[in-house]
Amino acid sequence: MGGTPLILAHLSDPHLPMTGGLPLRHLTLKRTLGYLNWQFRRKGAFSGTLVDRLIADIKEHEPDHVAVTGDLINLGLPEELEAATQWLNALGSGDEISVIPGNHDIYARFHRDPGVMRWRDYMLSDAFGCQLGSDITAGAFGFPFVRRLGQVALIGLNSGVPTPPFVAAGALGEAQLLGLPSVLQKLRELGLVRVVLIHHPPLARQTSRRRGLRDAEALESVLKQHGAELVLHGHNHTNTLTWLQSQSGEIPILGIASAGMASAAEGVGALGRYNLIRFTGEGERCGIEVIGRGLAEVGGPIVELDRRDLTRKDELTAAVAPE
Numbered sequence: 001m002g003g004t005p006l007i008l009a010h011l012s013d014p015h016l017p018m019t020g021g022l023p024l025r026h027l028t029l030k031r032t033l034g035y036l037n038w039q040f041r042r043k044g045a046f047s048g049t050l051v052d053r054l055i056a057d058i059k060e061h062e063p064d065h066v067a068v069t070g071d072l073i074n075l076g077l078p079e080e081l082e083a084a085t086q087w088l089n090a091l092g093s094g095d096e097i098s099v100i101p102g103n104h105d106i107y108a109r110f111h112r113d114p115g116v117m118r119w120r121d122y123m124l125s126d127a128f129g130c131q132l133g134s135d136i137t138a139g140a141f142g143f144p145f146v147r148r149l150g151q152v153a154l155i156g157l158n159s160g161v162p163t164p165p166f167v168a169a170g171a172l173g174e175a176q177l178l179g180l181p182s183v184l185q186k187l188r189e190l191g192l193v194r195v196v197l198i199h200h201p202p203l204a205r206q207t208s209r210r211r212g213l214r215d216a217e218a219l220e221s222v223l224k225q226h227g228a229e230l231v232l233h234g235h236n237h238t239n240t241l242t243w244l245q246s247q248s249g250e251i252p253i254l255g256i257a258s259a260g261m262a263s264a265a266e267g268v269g270a271l272g273r274y275n276l277i278r279f280t281g282e283g284e285r286c287g288i289e290v291i292g293r294g295l296a297e298v299g300g301p302i303v304e305l306d307r308r309d310l311t312r313k314d315e316l317t318a319a320v321a322p323e
C-alpha cells in the first residue's frame with residue numbers, strides 16, 4: 001500500500017474518577033444508584049492514574065489524531081463535565097482530538113445546563129465536513145460530524161440519551177439515521193477511508209436490550225447498504241472484533257476495553273488499553289493495522305498487547321457484553 005500512513009489512537013470509557021460527592025441539587029434516583037455503584041464498586045476498579053499513563057504512552061507514539069468514544073465521566077454531573085473539559089484541553093485541541101458522548105456523559109436530564117456541549121470543539125465537523133453537505137448538520141445535536149484526516153474520514157455519531165435507572169441503553173434517533181447514508185455514500189465516492197465512531201456497540205447481538213442501541217437494526221441496515229471501512233466503539237469494556245458483511249465487503253467492528261480499568265474487580269477481565277490504528281492506502285482497499293497497548297497484568301507496565309491486521313477478515317470473535 002502506498003501513500004503516507006495515518007495513525008489514529010483510539011481510547012474509550014476512561015470513566016475519569018469522581019473527585020466530589022453528589023450535590024443535592026442533582027439528586028435523582030438514577031444518580032443516587034450510580035453514585036453508590038461508583039463508591040462501592042467502580043471506584044476501586046477505575047484509575048485516573050492509569051488513564052494518565054496511557055495518555056503519556058499515546059503522546060510518545062505521536063499519533064496523527066486521537067478518538068475518544070465516550071463515557072469520559074460517570075454520572076453526567078456538571079462538575080464532572082467541567083473536569084473532563086479540562087482533561088480534554090490538557091490532552092490536545094479540538095483539531096487533534098475527536099470525542100463522541102457515551103451513556104455516562106448524557107446520563108439524566110438537566111435543566112439549563114450545556115451538558116456535553118462543553119466538549120463541542122471536539123465534536124464539530126471540520127471545514128471539509130461542513131462542505132460535504134447539509135446532511136452533516138441535519139443530525140440531532142450536530143451529529144453525525146465528519147472530520148477529514150488525510151485519506152481518512154471520521155464520522156462521529158451520538159448514541160447517548162438520558163435513560164431511567166438500571167438502563168444503559170442508547171439511541172441514534174431518526175435525524176442521525178437519515179443523515180448517515182448520504183454521508184457514507186459521499187465519502188465513499190471521494191475514495192476516503194470511512195471510520196465510524198459510536199459509543200454503543202452498533203449491532204443488536206452485541207449486547208443486551210437494557211444496555212444496547214435501541215435502533216441497532218436500523219444502523220446495521222445502513223452499514224450493510226452503504227459500507228464503512230471500520231467501526232470503533234466502547235461501552236462493553238471488552239476487546240472484541242466482529243465482522244459485518246456489507247454490499248462493499250466486510251466491515252470490521254472493533255470494541256475496546258475501558259482505558260481506566262486497572263483491576264479485575266469488576267469481573268470484566270479486560271484491563272486498560274488503547275489502540276494505535278495505522279491506515280495505509282485509500283478507500284475500500286486500504287490497509288488497517290491495529291496495535292494494542294496497555295496493561296498485560298494488574299499493576300504492570302504499559303506494553304504492546306497485540307497486533308492485528310484488519311485489512312481482510314483474519315479472525316472472528318463473538319462480542320459478549322458484561323451484565
Ligand SMILES: [Fe+2]
Nearest residue numbers: 013071104235
Ligand atoms: Fe463505560
Ligand SMILES: [Fe+2]
Nearest residue numbers: 071102103235
Ligand atoms: Fe457506556
